[in-house]
Structures are given as structure tokens and as C-alpha cells.
Amino acid sequence: MGIPDASPGGDSRRKDFIREIVAADVKAGKNGGRVHTRWPPEPNAYIHIGHAKAININFGIARDFAGQCNLRFDDTNPTREEQEFVDAIKEDIRWLGFDWHDREYYASDYFDQLYEWAELLIRKSKAYVCDLSAEQVSATRGTLNEPGINSPYRDRPADENLDLFRRMKAGEFPEGSRTLRAKIDMSHPNMNMRDPVMYRILFANHHRTGDSWCIYPTYDWAHGQCDSIEGITHSLCSIEFENHRPLYDWFLEELGVHHPQQIEFARLNMTYTVMSKRLIKQLVDDGIVSGYDDPRLPTIRGLRRRGCTPGAIREFCEIIGVARQDSTVDVQLFEHVLRQDLNVHAPRRMAVLDPVRLVIDNYPEGAVEYLDAVNNPEDESAGTRKVPFSRVLYIDRDDFRQEPVPKYWRLFPGNEVRLRYAYFVTCTGCRRDADGNITEVHCTYDPETRGGDAPDGRRVKSTLHWVSAAEAIQAEVRLYDHLFLTGNPMETENGREWKENINPDSLKITKNAQVEPSLAQVEAPWHCQFERTGYFCTDRDSRPGRPVFNRTVTLRDTWARIQKRRGK
């Protein structure tokens, strides 16, 4: 599925601007023709499909150029990072199908080296200990339109800086009382260059280094140097770091060490969902979704539970391309890729989500016959299975109407349809309860059409799925829809909140679905297509004899479109 083998020199199918740069570098012999990338998550949240894009770019480019991609946890802030997320992120990357082999690194692996380099910059008078508080630093930084002013501590002699910095490390000063700052230019038009903080004092327990440090490097100070240590050649990140590139370059140049090239690309946005850690957390914390693996979330765990396949996610990441401009991918493209994958791989089953009894009046009472059903018309090797058929079946309520409307080809009095893999039946009428609800549909069958074909060559316009009532298994089916009503959930009418755009019908649960008996003991996660309905995946809430299915995505549905156009 669109995942070509490694091919030195690049893969011809893809030609994004980053691959062009990398290819040119390889051709020019830069870095000895070596390509080495890294994916650097901060272990403070579960990753989502936007991260999958970044993962695919970094691992994909390494693969295409016969290089390597490291996994590096950017764990420079002990106040927000946890081992739990390290484990979860690793699991998610593996599930997506990527492998960093033994190259699992942590920014914290390099704390010693980073510290030494900081002393080097101090000795070069390129860094100083600043006694200003956070508020004071902020107040003296200036604004977008005004230059900042120099810290009164800016010209401290190197020796004094060194002494102070060592005492910072030794824990002699309270949290927040001092920082180490790079000495660059307080009037630089790029705010990142206005003497950025390199170290802050934090008496926090780190998930890997414990209490051995009380000063921690900032992202800007750590990232480029970590890249350099690992011999990264191309440091790929999202567009909001573009303003940091001059600083990234400045540190590396001052240090005179291996200098990877930072290249930025646009992050992924998708319609009808939100793609930010902060917003996803709010949805979870507010109980709007059930947790980080809620199938309505774009988290990898959510997508996985929903039944999305790693192959489809990878293909999606390929197909959306890589560019620098802000964009929002239509979720329909994702659904298309999902269907494309599932269509080929998912076995077919029959499941009736909203059951109504169908009684075949001329079929012998008590008889059961087992009919052959094809498991996957797209894959002959998937074989066939036996499905029980009897006098009383369940069909979906939607598949019968007392009064047909134009283009409605399913069951209505007098109309003949095919029961998939079974017989032609002709509707004779229905029964209703006291309130007028249809309780039973009646029909007669033609014994000559066993298997689904009429010997006289007559045709029907419609084929229905069904299950035999006596043999059916009751199942819970969870029907998911977009979490938001609007393509861009953040776009609200004045005074309104984004959460008001949440789709109240994003989850509909049916506990009384009737499914064919072969579905009684499926183990999670298992993908299949419910014929004519959609692709489903078993949920981890399934119990033996009581399966629970999540709808991954519906089938394309022209009838629904016809109805929608009619205004319903």
C-alpha cells in the first residue's frame, strides 16, 4: 500500500520540497551523503494524526534515502513530562509501523554535554547569569515594535558568571531566581534572539534523571545541540519553529559543532476535528469524550480503537503531501483512504443494526439451511462461510417501506428483492402494533432462486442483508460521526464558544443489533465490513457471545445522497 522499499537517492513517487533539498544535499556529498533525521516528541501527551504526518515525513525520508531516523524524547521540562507518555508514544509509533531500532534517545541523555557547552559559551562571554525575575525579563524584552533593554547583569565578568552558574547547578538559589541567558541582541527584530533563556532553575523530579539536576535547558538551547550530538543531517519540524531557526543556527555556530539543517513544514489540520494537545485535553477533561482513546478523537489511540488501520494512516500521510502553507485537509480524503484499505482487507459479514422481523410465510417452519456466503468479493483467498437461513429473519427497518418513494428499490408490498446469498422474496405486507409501528414484514420466497439467482433470468433491483432470527447474536454497535458540526470547529459566531460546535450525535449506540452467528467469538481488534452498512471494528469492551462493534467509516452511500438532495 504505497510504502515503497528503501531506494537510495529518493523515491520518484514523492517529490516534496524537503526531499528535493535532501536529494540535492546527498548529490552534493554534504554530510558525506548521509541522511539522518529524528522525530522529537515531548512526552507530555498522547500523539495524534498530526504527529503521524511528522513521523511519516521523518521516518519516510530516512527510508527513502537509505538513512536512519532516531526517536528522541524532548524531555527538558520535568514539570510536565511523564514516563507514561514515553511508553504510550513508543507504542503508538510502533503500531503505526515505524521502527527506530535501538536509537531511542532522550534530550536528558545529553544534560552533561549541554552543561559543558553552556560553560563554554560563558567563557566566550556569549552567555550570562541573569538575576531578573520572569516578570522583569518579560518587561525588558520589549515588544514586537520596540526593542528590549539590556539586563543590568548582562556584562557580568565571565568568572562571576561561571561561579554563579555552578552555584545554580548546585542548588544554591531558589527556583526562578536566576537564569542563564545567551548574550545576543536585545534589539533584534526576531524576539527569539533577545537574549533567550538557556537554563532555568527547577526543583522538580525528572522522569529519567530524578533529582540530579535542578537546572534544566530550554528547548532552544537543547534542541539543536541534541541534533548535533546525534549527527542529525536534516532537522525537520513544523512551521512555527521557523522563527527559532536563527537561534538554532547561532548556538551551533558559536559552539563550532556539527550543524544540522533545520527545515520546516506545515502541520496537519483536518476538517471536523481539532488537532491540538490543549483542545484534545479539554475534550477529555470535560468528559465530552470518554478518554484519549475515544474513537472520535484524532489521537492515534482513538483512531486505532475506531478501527483505522496503520496502513491507511500511512497512505493518508503520503497522499496529503508536504508543503509550507497552512492548510486543512478534508476529512473525506481520510475516509476515502480508509475505505480503500478496508475494502480490500476487511471480511464481509451481515449485521442488522435496526432489526425488524421478516417472516417468509411459505418457508417451512422449523427448517434451517446453511447457505454459502462470500467472505470478501475483493479477495478470493478469503473464502466462503456458511450462514443459517430460516423462516424468520431480521432485516433493517430502513429496508422496508409501506409506500415506496421514487428510486426506492427495497422491500415494499408487491416488490421482489434478493436476500443476499439466499433467495428472492416478494413482499406481501406488514403487521403493526397498536401505535402503528411496524412489528413484522411478511413475504413469500421463490424456492427456485436458492443461492440468489433466478433460473428464468429475471432480475431484481435490490439485494438486502439479513440474519436468521433464531441463530442471530445480539451485539452492541457504536455508530460514530464527526465530533464537530462544522468543518472548522474554531470558527464561531461572535460570543460563542468552540465547544458549541460539538456534534451532539457524534455517537449513537445500538444495543440490540442482530448479527450473524460467526460474529459471536471475535477477538478485539478485528475489522470487517457489515454489508451495505460500513466498516466496523470490534471494541475492547466485547465479551464472549456479546460483541461490541465500532463503526470505523460508513460505506459510500448513494441512496443517502439521493435522500439528502431531496431534503429528506
Added chain:
RNA sequence: UGGGGAAUAGUGCAAUGGUAGCACGCCUGACUCUGGAUCAGGUAGUCUAGGUUCGAAUCCUAGUUCCCCAGCCA
């Protein structure tokens, strides 16, 4: 004293001075034991205004719109 980016069908991505193309979406039709899949066809675009050139999405000038930056977050 502001700086850095980005603008191509509805959406996403190509075209690297030489016929604006692909995918999704949408619309037709064919086929079909899933109103699925498949197949065939159609729809629709270079932010604006100038300029250079035989020729401009691409180069130049001016403008417009959108995004990012004032964490001791990443």
C-alpha cells in the same frame, strides 16, 4: 523597530520560463448478488495591478489577504 512565512479548481498537492496536471469532493453514465467496489465521462483554478519576455503560476515592482513570534512551554 518590527521580523519571519504563505498565497494554484470546493479541499489537498504538482507543474522549477514552454500545452496548468493528480487525488479527494461533486455531477453523469455503464456494470454489479453490497445503492459497496470497479469502469467511462464531466465539473472547476494560478490573490490583485503593472512590468520583463516570442512565451510568466514561475522572474521584477507595487499592493492585498492569511499564518507565526513578546513562556524561565515545546
